[in-house]
Amino acid sequence: RPDWLPSFFRSPQQPPQIALSLEQEQNGEEIQLQDLPASRARSVARGESQEPSATTTATPMRQQQPVVRTTVSSPRPPPPVIQEETAPRLGSPSLDSAWDGQTTPKASAVMLNDLVPSFALSAPDSSPSNASSAPATRPKPPPAPHSSFGLMAPPPRPVRAYAAGSSTLPIPNRGAGLLPNRGLGAGLTPPPTHSSKPKKPSLQVALAPGHSPLDWARLSGGPGADLRGLPRDAPYLRVTPTMLRYYTGRKGKDAWMALGGRVYNITPYIAFHPGGEPELLRGAGRDGTTLFGEVHPWVNYEGMLAACLVGIYVTEEEGAAAATAAAGCSSAGGNGMGDMD
Numbered sequence: 001r002p003d004w005l006p007s008f009f010r011s012p013q014q015p016p017q018i019a020l021s022l023e024q025e026q027n028g029e030e031i032q033l034q035d036l037p038a039s040r041a042r043s044v045a046r047g048e049s050q051e052p053s054a055t056t057t058a059t060p061m062r063q064q065q066p067v068v069r070t071t072v073s074s075p076r077p078p079p080p081v082i083q084e085e086t087a088p089r090l091g092s093p094s095l096d097s098a099w100d101g102q103t104t105p106k107a108s109a110v111m112l113n114d115l116v117p118s119f120a121l122s123a124p125d126s127s128p129s130n131a132s133s134a135p136a137t138r139p140k141p142p143p144a145p146h147s148s149f150g151l152m153a154p155p156p157r158p159v160r161a162y163a164a165g166s167s168t169l170p171i172p173n174r175g176a177g178l179l180p181n182r183g184l185g186a187g188l189t190p191p192p193t194h195s196s197k198p199k200k201p202s203l204q205v206a207l208a209p210g211h212s213p214l215d216w217a218r219l220s221g222g223p224g225a226d227l228r229g230l231p232r233d234a235p236y237l238r239v240t241p242t243m244l245r246y247y248t249g250r251k252g253k254d255a256w257m258a259l260g261g262r263v264y265n266i267t268p269y270i271a272f273h274p275g276g277e278p279e280l281l282r283g284a285g286r287d288g289t290t291l292f293g294e295v296h297p298w299v300n301y302e303g304m305l306a307a308c309l310v311g312i313y314v315t316e317e318e319g320a321a322a323a324t325a326a327a328g329c330s331s332a333g334g335n336g337m338g339d340m341d
């Protein structure tokens, strides 16, 4: 560059390290360029240094086979050492053949002292092999509180809003934050809309002690349980609507109910019915299939009332025909009650 060029066109960097390194190179050592950008180091090695001092002293090791080993030192410890090569390393057997035609510099990590290159917060080793690349006078920083390679400190524990076992729940937004206090449940719950169905109030009644659903299951679930209110050896009956109407559960009579074509004596179940006695007796003395399905179609009445099965629900005609047939057989032992053979 001519001298008449303004000074700001010149490179601001001064090359004391370069001069020193080039002297070493003249002594047969490889060029060590410290604390210089890699691009500048490359140009110096090619003999294109922009500094007069470097130009006069720089001598490439081999013609067209410059070897530049640039050691980049980080201002903060530890300095990861990056070796940038524009040619195969010294001593490589394929030095000449591998370099032919290659212009792209290759960068690779170099391990010093057989250490795995890593980024740690501890001071670098000041052994002689490291002295050229690591500043030995740099003060050792204090160890990290959770010093481990690559590990970060764990996040802080969440602050407990209320003590474990306490019966009082925290009230959100109380006295803090920009949002108004909307009370409990205001967090992530969506606001109530007009499209949501209002919940039906439960019509269940309080059952007397010893009359829970579990008690009923115990009472009626045994293998030989018989809650029909009929003689033990009585057969299943054909029950007509006229017969059924008699058993209303009132005035001391039993309560029978037709459900799904079968007739059950629901009298023992009255005290166990979660909906209460009056509700249950609405279906007594008649076919309660529709009513039952309107209130609780999910209830398994067949299983719950198996011990209460009286017989099948038949029409008047079927019942009359059965009664006639039974009367014809009465001399042969029939009881004339419309029982099933």
Ligand code: HEM
Pocket: 201, 202, 203, 204, 266, 269, 273, 274, 275, 276, 279, 280, 281, 282, 283, 284, 288, 291, 292, 295, 296, 299, 300, 301, 302, 304, 305
């Ligand atoms: C057909 C006449 C009946 C009527 C009108 C009736 C009515 C009711 C009502 C109003 C409830 C309360 C529902 C609620 O929690 O809001 C109820 C519950 C219940 N009923 Fe009935 N009931 C009848 C027959 C029966 C029968 C024959 C059985 C037994 C096989 C039975 C078993 C139950 C059970 C297990 C519950 C509790 C249901 C639940 O918690 O989900 N009901 N009943």
